[in-house]
Amino acid sequence: MHLMKTLIHSAAVLAFSVGAAAAQTVSIATLPQGSVWNTMGNVIAGAVREHGNVRMVVQPYGGNLAMMQAVNQGLAEFSINDVNDVIVAFAGEVDYRDNAQSGLRIVAKLNALPVGLYVRESLGIERIEELKGKRVSSGWDAFPLAKSHVSAILTAGGLTYDDVVGVPVPGLIRGSDDLVSGRTDAAFFAVGGPKVAEVDAAVEGVRFLKIESDASALERIQAVRPAFYFSEVTPAPFRVGIEAPMMMVTWDNVLVAGAHVPDETVHALLTAMAEAKDALGEAYPPLRAFSVETAYVDYPGVAYHPGAVRFFEENAVAKRAF
Structure with missing residues (x-):
């Protein structure tokens, strides 16, 4: 009152x-x-x-x-x-x-803004650890913030950039465009981003990949940045690529x-x-x-x-x- x-x-x-x-x-x-x-x-x-x-x-x-x-x-x-x-x-x-x-x-x-790596549904994988050896957006010269975000997501799945094939991109939008063109297997974006919906329509389906979210995983992501945490994300019309409730790396906007x-x-x-x-x-x-x-x-x-x-x-x- x-x-x-x-x-x-x-x-x-x-x-x-x-x-x-x-x-x-x-x-x-x-x-x-x-x-x-x-x-x-x-x-x-x-x-x-x-x-x-x-x-x-x-x-x-x-x-x-x-x-x-x-x-x-x-x-x-x-x-x-x-x-x-x-x-x-x-x-x-x-x-x-x-x-x-x-x-x-x-x-x-x-x-709070949950983020993740997302792929074409046709790739046939569901978890971050399945990205080993796959092509993932990297570089981020125009958007260096993404380096820490992607590193945290990978480490939550027990991987590092050394475990994937980095495909250099300058920024966020280009990374998703490369997923459409087939240049990469996984792109980084925030849940609810309009670009994800655009990509989903272009490739006939995308999904965000699942991660581990136990105490060990939390320690790993907070070693990347101390204000990262996990939150549960549930399906909603604007959350394209979220098929079921899942934990995701999150930060505060x-x-x-x-x-x-x-x-x-x-x-x-x-x-x-x-x-x-x-x-x-x-x-x-x-x-x-x-x-x-x-x-x-x-x-x-x-x-x-x-x-x-x-x-x-x-x-x-x-x-x-x-």
Whole structure:
């Protein structure tokens, strides 16, 4: 009840708080069209424009490095990313070595995102371990984030990249296109991605491969990135390639802002998203998981934007343990 009263109060003062945000258009950096993040970015932009008068445009970039650099350098105000990548980007580790993106700030957890390797149904395999000796997308020069994702998925099945035949691809969409053309046997994507549905129609059926999810497997994937975990995914119309309940490697999608973004702009965006919660879920079902009450998570090694902190404190939302 307190939360609802506070949200009503926030909505009442939105015209004032959004003033700075409405005076200029803000942008959200995403991956290219067909990706989950691009879809989410477009849905968020449309919803907050309608429900909060926050003018947001979607700016696609070739990969996660370019997205984070755009936000860090002030070329974009917001982005959506795997929290694992934000952690290493902020610290200047892995793909960001000697290039720390210290201007990144967390705004909110959006939803959990299960990912996997998927194949043509006609290949006749069902588990990751059956990929041994098969052709799998690799390289990822434009989307280096995928290296850790695919490595975690493979290790959950007891494999490494040394056990498969790597087929270099620059980015996410190309990897799936190569599955259609027959250049690869397995491609990487997030569950619910529009591109997976496109590939499914083109090759007359795809399936995500099953993995192990016991304590040993969890230890292995968290050795790749500490904020990976397992979640159960059930069949749904938008989850193409999921034929039965299965465990999958998962991370949290987070909304990111640059430290340069005014507190009022971040506060106004979160207020608009809270008002648009139902519309977000109707436009893109995975966003039904977004909730103000669960959006404030204590992730290791990253800081929240002050505008987000003020929003959560005003709405009596306590930071949740990861």
